[in-house]
Amino acid sequence: xxxxxxxxxxxxxxxxxxxxxxxxxxxxxxxxxxxxxxxxxxxxxxxxxxxxxxxxxxxxxxxxxxxxxxxxxxxxxxxxxxxxxxxxxxxxxxxxxxxxxxxxxxxxxxxxxxxxxxxxxxxxxxxxxxxxxxxxxxxxxxxxxxxxxxxxxxxxxxxxxxxxxxxxxxxxxxxxxxxxxxxxxxxxxxxxxxxxxxxxxxxxxxxxxxxxxxxxxxxxxxxxxxxxxxxxxxxxxxxxxxxxxxxxxxxxxxxxxxxxxxxxxxxxxxxxxxxxxxxxxxxxxxxxxxxxxxxxxxxxxxxxxxxxxxxxxxxxxxxxxxxxxxxxxxxxxxxxxxxxxxxxxxxxxxxxxxxxxxxxxxxxxxxxxxxxxxxxxxxxxxxxxxxxxxxxxxxxxxxxxxxxxxxxxxxxxxxxxxxxxxxxxxxxxxxxxxxxxxxxxxxxxxxxxxxxxxx
Numbered sequence: 430x431x432x433x434x435x436x437x438x439x440x441x442x443x444x445x446x447x448x449x450x451x452x453x454x455x456x457x458x459x460x461x462x463x464x465x466x467x468x469x470x471x472x473x474x475x476x477x478x479x480x481x482x483x484x485x486x487x488x489x490x491x492x493x494x495x496x497x498x499x500x501x502x503x504x505x506x507x508x509x510x511x512x513x514x515x516x517x518x519x520x521x522x523x524x525x526x527x528x529x530x531x532x533x534x535x536x537x538x539x540x541x542x543x544x545x546x547x548x549x550x551x552x553x554x555x556x557x558x559x560x561x562x563x564x565x566x567x568x569x570x571x572x573x574x575x576x577x578x579x580x581x582x583x584x585x586x587x588x589x590x591x592x593x594x595x596x597x598x599x600x601x602x603x604x605x606x607x608x609x610x611x612x613x614x615x616x617x618x619x620x621x622x623x624x625x626x627x628x629x630x631x632x633x634x635x636x637x638x639x640x641x642x643x644x645x646x647x648x649x650x651x652x653x654x655x656x657x658x659x660x661x662x663x664x665x666x667x668x669x670x671x672x673x674x675x676x677x678x679x680x681x682x683x684x685x686x687x688x689x690x691x692x693x694x695x696x697x698x699x700x701x702x703x704x705x706x707x708x709x710x711x712x713x714x715x716x717x718x719x720x721x722x723x724x725x726x727x728x729x730x731x732x733x734x735x736x737x738x739x740x741x742x743x744x745x746x747x748x749x750x751x752x753x754x755x756x757x758x759x760x761x762x763x764x765x766x767x768x769x770x771x772x773x774x775x776x777x778x779x780x781x782x783x784x785x786x787x788x789x790x791x792x793x794x795x796x797x798x799x800x801x802x803x804x805x806x807x808x809x810x811x812x813x814x815x816x817x818x819x820x821x822x823x824x825x826x827x828x829x830x831x832x833x834x835x836x837x838x839x840x841x842x843x844x845x846x847x848x849x850x851x852x853x854x855x856x857x858x859x860x861x862x863x864x865x866x867x868x869x870x871x872x873x874x875x876x877x878x879x880x881x882x883x884x
Contacts, residue, residue: 456751471642498670505664541580628703662825
């Protein structure tokens with residue numbers, strides 16, 4: 430066992446840890462979900478609540494998952510079993526693996542749309558489009574049937590090729606290259622969007638806080654998004670932190686990732702909302718904001734075709750780095766618990782994801798081939814989204830809070846988070862208090878809201 434631990438790969442430096450972990454947190458949620466939810470739920474008021482939720486839910490759970498991963502150097506199933514062997518906690522890890530599968534079934538489909546839109550932007554398909562054309566183009570993409578499947582396969586082939594190369598040569602090398610590039614591209618889009626006539630209205634929309642818009646649905650949505658955005662509750666942070674260096678400052682990494690992830694979301698909003706307001710579009714356009722509104726708006730700008738390529742390229746980067754962390758969860762489980770070689774583990778998991786992901790690709794629209802087929806009243810696409818986002822993520826996070834807050838001994842938690850006392854953590858007691866008494870309550874509210882018990 431000691432030889433296995435010594436041979437186990439890990440990230441090479443603190444910088445590699447930061448970029449890889451940030452790559453896990455940054456995904457389509459930043460560029461797709463965050464902007465349209467901010468638009469739908471009142472701009473600045475939603476942002477304010479979201480920031481508070483990051484502090485009270487996101488950071489505590491992330492630190493809890495960091496503890497599980499780095500203290501055990503195990504995959505998400507092995508981590509629970511090593512800390513409390515033979516008590517059934519490993520099933521929590523199994524639930525996390527299943528959560529990753531459900532997410533990847535539909536997320537790989539959406540990522541395929543992003544890859545396709547990058548190709549369309551490069552090909553000049555958006556030149557001079559109208560609102561009707563933009564809507565028709567997106568309808569053709571989601572209805573298929575062959576196009577969404579082909580691009581879903583391309584996405585999984587890309588992710589699999591990177592994962593097969595391993596932790597250092599694959600995940601680390603790619604995220605260290607792509608994450609700085611993402612920031613450069615998004616800032617370029619921001620600069621252009623902010624120089625448009627009337628862009629100030631979009632900035633005001635994002636940052637002006639109207640307290641009258643802070644309602645129960647706004648709070649519950651912000652809670653759920655803060656959790657979803659940081660890839661918590663499904664073992665991604667457990668798995669990645671198991672590759673962390675021994676001297677990594679876990680508190681510092683968690684804070685930097687949370688701040689940087691939020692910054693990416695805000696930069697995405699600054700690239701989108703000024704442009705949307707400048708051209709008189711609807712900021713609360715929903716999920717179609719990325720795929721219909723953005724091509725329409727950017728195509729009307731000077732140099733818009735170049736910016737559109739940049740925007741969908743950064744979107745594809747975000748999708749890819751997020752999927753690397755997601756698929757690594759079952760890959761690490763298959764390698765360490767089932768004895769698979771890394772290449773075999775990656776290929777098997779890619780086939781599992783594609784096998785069920787096709788169901789999502791063919792049911793993303795009611796007019797699609799499987800659009801009228803329902804399970805428990807939901808299409809396959811919506812079912813996979815619901816089970817992962819509404820059930821497994823908040824439930825998995827709640828279990829992390831309970832396990833780390835009550836089952837793990839505080840002395841062991843303190844020792845790991847302070848690197849055996851080398852890092853003074855003056856807020857440790859506050860962290861434990863929040864993890865034990867505040868985070869679980871908020872996660873129960875998220876769970877009850879997501880399954881429709883409270884609204």
